Amino acid sequence: MKRATPKGRARARKPRRPAAASRQEALLRLSTGIAEAESETDVCRAVVVGLYGEALGYDFVAVLLVDQASGDRVLVASEGWKQAPSGLRIRPGQGLSERPLLDGRIHYTPRVTEETRYLPTRNEGSEVDVPILANRELVGVLVVESNRPDAFDDGDLKILAAAANQAGIAIGRARLLRAERARADEQEALRATMADLAGRLDLSTVLTAVLERAVRLLGVSHGELAIYDAAAEELEIVASHNIGRKATTGTRMKLGEGAMGHVARTHEPLLIPSYHAWSGRSPQYAAVDFHAVMVAPLLIGGHLVGAIAFMDRDPARQFGADDLRLLNLFAPQAAIAIENARLFTAAQQQRQYFQELVANNPVAIATLDLAENVVSCNPAFESMYGYTQAEVVGRKLDDLITTEATRQEAMAYTQQALSHQRVKMISQRRRKDGTLVDIEGLGVSVVVDGTPVGAMALYHDITELLKARREAEEASRAKSQFLASVSHELRTPLNAIIGYSELLEEEVEELGVPQLGGDLERIEASGRLLLSLINDILDLSKIEAGKMEIFVEDFPVAPLVKDVTAMVGPLVEKRANRLVVEGAAEAGDLRADRTKLTQMLLNLLSNASKFTENGTITLGVRKNGADRVEFVVRDTGIGMTEEQMGKLFQSFSQAEVSTASRYGGTGLGLAITKKFSELMGGGVTVESVPGAGSTFILTLPVRGS
Amino acid sequence: MPRILLIEDNEMNRDMLSRRLQRKGFEVEMAVDGRIGVEMARAGRYDLILMDMSLPEVDGWEATRQLRAAPETATVPIIALTAHAMAGDRDKALEAGCNDYDTKPIELDRLLGKMAALLPAAAQ
Numbered sequence: 001m002k003r004a005t006p007k008g009r010a011r012a013r014k015p016r017r018p019a020a021a022s023r024q025e026a027l028l029r030l031s032t033g034i035a036e037a038e039s040e041t042d043v044c045r046a047v048v049v050g051l052y053g054e055a056l057g058y059d060f061v062a063v064l065l066v067d068q069a070s071g072d073r074v075l076v077a078s079e080g081w082k083q084a085p086s087g088l089r090i091r092p093g094q095g096l097s098e099r100p101l102l103d104g105r106i107h108y109t110p111r112v113t114e115e116t117r118y119l120p121t122r123n124e125g126s127e128v129d130v131p132i133l134a135n136r137e138l139v140g141v142l143v144v145e146s147n148r149p150d151a152f153d154d155g156d157l158k159i160l161a162a163a164a165n166q167a168g169i170a171i172g173r174a175r176l177l178r179a180e181r182a183r184a185d186e187q188e189a190l191r192a193t194m195a196d197l198a199g200r201l202d203l204s205t206v207l208t209a210v211l212e213r214a215v216r217l218l219g220v221s222h223g224e225l226a227i228y229d230a231a232a233e234e235l236e237i238v239a240s241h242n243i244g245r246k247a248t249t250g251t252r253m254k255l256g257e258g259a260m261g262h263v264a265r266t267h268e269p270l271l272i273p274s275y276h277a278w279s280g281r282s283p284q285y286a287a288v289d290f291h292a293v294m295v296a297p298l299l300i301g302g303h304l305v306g307a308i309a310f311m312d313r314d315p316a317r318q319f320g321a322d323d324l325r326l327l328n329l330f331a332p333q334a335a336i337a338i339e340n341a342r343l344f345t346a347a348q349q350q351r352q353y354f355q356e357l358v359a360n361n362p363v364a365i366a367t368l369d370l371a372e373n374v375v376s377c378n379p380a381f382e383s384m385y386g387y388t389q390a391e392v393v394g395r396k397l398d399d400l401i402t403t404e405a406t407r408q409e410a411m412a413y414t415q416q417a418l419s420h421q422r423v424k425m426i427s428q429r430r431r432k433d434g435t436l437v438d439i440e441g442l443g444v445s446v447v448v449d450g451t452p453v454g455a456m457a458l459y460h461d462i463t464e465l466l467k468a469r470r471e472a473e474e475a476s477r478a479k480s481q482f483l484a485s486v487s488h489e490l491r492t493p494l495n496a497i498i499g500y501s502e503l504l505e506e507e508v509e510e511l512g513v514p515q516l517g518g519d520l521e522r523i524e525a526s527g528r529l530l531l532s533l534i535n536d537i538l539d540l541s542k543i544e545a546g547k548m549e550i551f552v553e554d555f556p557v558a559p560l561v562k563d564v565t566a567m568v569g570p571l572v573e574k575r576a577n578r579l580v581v582e583g584a585a586e587a588g589d590l591r592a593d594r595t596k597l598t599q600m601l602l603n604l605l606s607n608a609s610k611f612t613e614n615g616t617i618t619l620g621v622r623k624n625g626a627d628r629v630e631f632v633v634r635d636t637g638i639g640m641t642e643e644q645m646g647k648l649f650q651s652f653s654q655a656e657v658s659t660a661s662r663y664g665g666t667g668l669g670l671a672i673t674k675k676f677s678e679l680m681g682g683g684v685t686v687e688s689v690p691g692a693g694s695t696f697i698l699t700l701p702v703r704g705s
Numbered sequence: 706m707p708r709i710l711l712i713e714d715n716e717m718n719r720d721m722l723s724r725r726l727q728r729k730g731f732e733v734e735m736a737v738d739g740r741i742g743v744e745m746a747r748a749g750r751y752d753l754i755l756m757d758m759s760l761p762e763v764d765g766w767e768a769t770r771q772l773r774a775a776p777e778t779a780t781v782p783i784i785a786l787t788a789h790a791m792a793g794d795r796d797k798a799l800e801a802g803c804n805d806y807d808t809k810p811i812e813l814d815r816l817l818g819k820m821a822a823l824l825p826a827a828a829q
Contacts, residue, residue, distance in 0.1 A: 491788075492715070495810040499721040502813065506728060531810065551796070 026054035027159055034170045040065070040178070043170040044077040047142065047163055052079035056159070059147045060123065063132070063167065064090065064097055065140035069318055073097060073141065080145070082123070097141045100131035104138060106161055111149045126151045130164035134172030142167065186326060189217050194333045204238075206341040210334045211239040211308070217330060218323055220310045222290065224248060226260050227306040227338060235260050235307055251284055258282025259295040260307040267304070269296040269327060271319050275311070294319040296327050298335035305335045305342075364459040367446065372396050372414055375454060384461055386432035397457060401429040403436065417443030417455040429459065438463045480545035487538040491531065498527040536668035543675045550593045550679055552704050557587035557621060557629075564598055565619065568605040575613045577635075579605075582620040590629060591703045596676045603669035604633040604696050612637030612693070624699060628682070631698040640688040648686060649674040673698070680704050707752040707824055708732045712742030712768065713786070714760050718809070722755070725813055739763030743771050746778050752824055754783045758798060766801040773802035782823035786811070 030050035037043040044063040052061045060080030064073040073095070075088040092098065096117050099107045107129045112118050125147040132140040142164040146152065193213040207225055215223040222242045226235040229252075237251040253261045262280055263270050272278045272293040275285070290311035298306040308331065310319070358365055364381035366374055374392045382388055385401055392400055402410045406427055413423045423443035428436045442458040501524040508516045542548040561584040572579045590597075601619070608617045615636035624630045640648070649670050674684045681701045688694035709731045713719040723733040734749065736742035740762040746754055754772070758765030765785060772778040785798035785806040795806045805819050 488788075491810070496717045496721065498810055499718070499725075503721055503725055506725070 023056065023155055023159055026050070026056060027162055029054065030163055031166055034166050037170060038174065038177070040171050040174045041076055043167055043174055044140075046170075047167045048077040048079045051144065051160075051163060056156070057146070057151070058144050059125070060084075060143070060145040062143045063140060064143060065132075065171075066101065066138070073101075076140075081147070082145075096127055097129045097143050100129050100141050101138050104131050104133070106130050106157060108152055108157060110152075112145075123147055125149050128152055128157065128160055130160050132164050132171065133168040134175060139168065139171055139175075186217070189213075190326075190329055190333075193217065193330070194337075203338075203341040203345045206337055207239040210337060211241050214308060214327075214330055214334065215241045215310065217326060218294075218310055220312045220317070222311040222313070224260075224309045225306065226253070226308075227342070228264060228304045230304075235264055238306075253282060253284070258285060259293055260309055263295045263297040264304055264307050267297050267299060267302070269294070269324060269331075271324070273318060289313065291315045292318050294323055294327065296331045298331055298338060300332070300335050300339055305339050308334065364461070366392065366397055366457045367454060368397055368414070368418075368457065369454040370418060370452065372398065372418070374400075381459070384431075384437065384459060385429070391432075401431070403428065403430045406430075413441070413443050414455065414457075417445055417457070418452070420445045420447075420452065426462070437461055438466045477545050480541035480547075483537055483541035484545070484547075487534045487541070490534050494527055494531050494534065498524055498531065501527065533668075536672060539672050540668055540675070543672070543679070548675075548679060550596070550704075552591050552593055554589055554591045555594050557590050558584045560594065560598060561587075561601075561619065561621065564601045564605065568602060568609065571606050571609045572617060575609060577609060577612050577614065578616045580616060580618045582618060584619075584621045587621040587623075587629065590700070591705075592680055592700055593676075593704070596680065597700070600673045600676050600698060601631060601633075603673045604631075604698065607669055608633050608635035608637065608694070608696075611635065615693070623702075627702050628699055629702050631700075632695060633698070634693065634695040636693040639690040639692050639694050640686075641690050645686055645688055649684070706730060706732045708734070708750065709820075710734050710736065710742065710746055710749070710751040710754045712736045712739065712754065712760065712765070713757045714738055715757075718757075722811060729813075729817065739765060739768035743768050746772055746781065747775055751781060753820060754781060755786055756783050756803065757786050759788060766797060769798070769801040769803055784816075784819055784823065 030047070033046040033050045034043055037046045044065070047063055048061045051058060058080070060078070060082050062078035062080070062084060063076050065076050066072070067074050067089075070089075071092045072089040075084055075086055075090075077086065078084040090097065094117075096107070096109060096112065096115060099105075099117070109115055109127045109129075111125075112127050113124050123145045125145065126149050127143065127145045130142040130144075131138055132142055142160060144152075144156075144160055196209060196213070207227070211223050211225040214225075215221075223240070224237055225239040226237045228235055232252075233255050234252045235255075237248045237253075240248045255261055256265050258281060259270060259272060259275075259278075261282070270293075272295075273291070275281055275288070275290045275293045278293075288311075290313065293309060293311045295307060295309040297304060298308060308327075310323075310327075358378045361378060362380055364378065364384040366377040366381050369375050373394050374397050377387075377389050377392055381392075387400065398407060398410045398414055406429065409425075409427065410429075413425055416423045423441070425439075425441045425443075427439060427441065429439050429441075431437055438461070440460045440462045444456050444458075445452055446454045446456050501520050505517055505520045505524065508514065508520065539548070561581060565579060565581060569579070605617065605619065612635040617636075618632070618634040620630075620632040620634070622630050622632065670684075677684050677698055677700065681704050682699045684699070685697050686694060687697075707730075709726060711719060711723055711726075711733055713722065713735070714737055719735055719737070723735060726733050734745065734751070736745050739760040742754075742756070742760070743763065756765045756769060760768065763771070769783055769785070772781065772783065782805075783803045785795070785801075785803040786809055787795065787798065787806060788809050798806045804823050807816050807819055
């Protein structure tokens with residue numbers, strides 16, 4: 001009963017043969033309806049409703065459109081007695097309605113049951129199938145049925161051809177309009193995406209945004225984004241959209257591996273119709289169930305930044321020229337957005353690193369611009385000077401931390417630093433509360449890309465260091481002072497001992513008791529040794545206390561050498577040595593401290609005499625260039641090792657303790673000689689071979705000051 | 706016999722030097738400070754004065770200046786005796802008017818040499 005109802009109603013409503021005139025009118029009305037339709041579906045509905053409703057005697061009218069992807073005919077609109085849901089699909093190779101699509105002609109079937117392609121339906125009458133051409137392309141079929149055989153005449157065929165023609169034009173127009181709109185929408189979406197990405201600089205946000213935008217733009221269900229790690233030559237998945245339970249983020253692929261690895265190598269996009277069937281698939285993606293995959297490299301001027309992939313689980317979704325076109329528009333922009341974010345992140349990390357370095361530095365640091373204004377300072381600066389950063393920024397550093405006494409000097413340093421000179425200083429600066437701080441400072445210019453932008457001042461608080469040094473110096477001075485006064489106090493009684501023993505020696509001779517003479521001589525000799533020791537200590541302590549003064553005078557060298565050799569004569573002869581003097585006669589005049597030169601030569605010659613037996617000691621005088629004179633004392637004695645020479649000029653260090661006890665002497669003579677020579681602007685050097693003698697060279701300026 | 710005035714505040718130095726000089730044939734008179742030394746020098750006639758520099762009352766440099774200022778002692782030879790072997794002391798002594806100087810402890814032969822150079826030939 002249910003089936004019979006529409007059939008009956010149709011029959012009852014429609015006259016068998018409408019007049020030709022009324023057919024023309026019906027067609028006119030149909031045209032108007034079609035012209036008013038905007039969308040493809042509306043066009044189809046207008047055709048169907050118009051033909052069925054015009055009482056032209058048709059029992060069923062339908063429009064089927066071809067789905068480009070599958071080739072199926074899809075029912076878009078229908079009217080009539082058959083139950084025909086929209087979206088019904090008819091596969092290629094089935095049904096009478098395919099015929100116009102194969103040859104582009106109208107097919108009239110007076111008796112459908114006689115057709116081999118006939119699918120058993122409720123229609124057992126006749127049928128007309130008309131191709132619909134839109135923009136010169138077969139896009140669908142107009143199907144009109146009658147439950148009577150032989151129901152259509154030429155007039156019907158003309159009307160239906162005209163209707164299909166109009167429908168085709170309207171569908172073509174609607175499709176163009178839709179494509180136009182879609183492209184406009186696409187352009188807008190792309191523009192919005194780029195505007196959005198360009199504004200973002202946080203890398204992970206940008207990566208996620210790029211992928212989400214791309215997925216939305218292409219209307220796919222899945223997406224993945226990888227960035228290229230050039231050092232490892234690997235791609236790393238950094239964002240994924242909708243990829244199953246197990247996120248793929250963090251997956252790494254070698255160049256050449258899988259679809260992304262493939263495009264990373266070829267630098268060309270790749271369309272894969274079925275991922276499972278693709279020979280290049282990655283084992284890491286063995287478990288996923290995608291069909292079509294589209295992958296593109298992200299490139300900036302041929303340099304690989306990453307890769308982007310899209311997939312869809314719908315087997316019907318294939319990627320085509322439109323997708324590729326969109327991707328080609330999108331990919332370069334995405335690459336730039338990613339690279340920008342990456343560079344920004346790297347720059348930010350570096351900036352942060354240096355900020356940390358400055359902030360945690362124990363050295364007080366302030367940066368200045370070219371106008372000498374403070375740009376920034378670190379916490380160490382704040383705690384050293386008592387100013388907060390806010391108090392110093394924008395002000396002149398030299399106005400803040402200098403005193404009257406150091407201001408000029410500090411300003412000169414700042415100028416030097418700004419003009420590319422590295423400035424090192426030890427000075428004092430003022431804190432905010434007016435107290436002074438001893439500093440070691442460094443000023444350097446700051447140059448960015450070859451352009452000077454300012455300077456950096458670094459301060460190290462050396463108050464404690466200086467205090468410790470002053471204390472040490474004070475202690476050293478006190479020690480020297482003590483030694484000086486002790487030595488002086490010792491000398492007075494010693495003078496009496498020596499003087500009286502000499503007096504007694506003279507008296508015992510007169511009194512005729514010469515047997516006492518030897519003892520008195522020993523007392524006198526010991527006293528003299530003690531006196532020379534005390535004198536040496538006094539000299540050294542004066543030198544160390546900085547109180548040893550130099551008195552220069554002009555004098556001829558030859559008489560001085562003569563005096564010295566006379567004084568040292570007894571000591572030289574004591575160990576059967578011979579003294580040879582060379583070059584003294586030609587030495588001319590010298591400006592120096594005569595007393596100290598005498599003392600130095602005596603020290604060197606007595607030293608040589610002590611360590612030489614049955615040998616020769618030579619005192620040579622020679623010029624070294626125009627303004628230096630050398631006194632060379634050479635012996636043929638026991639010599640020294642390298643180690644002994646190293647300690648030679650230190651106070652109280654004869655080469656060895658055993659040497660001291662064997663050869664006597666204080667061990668201070670050489671130390672004093674060296675210090676004297678240095679005070680006089682010269683020096684002493686030594687060359688020696690153990691067992692083969694030593695050579696000491698005392699160098700002095702010819703015209704000392 | 707040359708007459709020597711030894712101005713020296715240290716008793717042992719004074720005793721020692723005077724006895725050794727007497728043994729060498731000098732007539733030695735002694736003063737214990739600068740003021741007495743100047744008085745004695747102006748009152749008596751001495752062939753040479755040995756003057757310690759660090760003296761109480763009036764020091765050696767001042768005493769020398771006073772002696773040089775007085776007509777009767779303006780030309781008498783004065784040898785300064787200084788405790789420190791300092792060239793500065795020597796210069797100061799020569800500036801004050803001393804003819805020569807010697808450093809303590811006294812090397813008798815050296816001092817005798819300097820004295821001989823300054824004593825008038827008639828006195829030797």
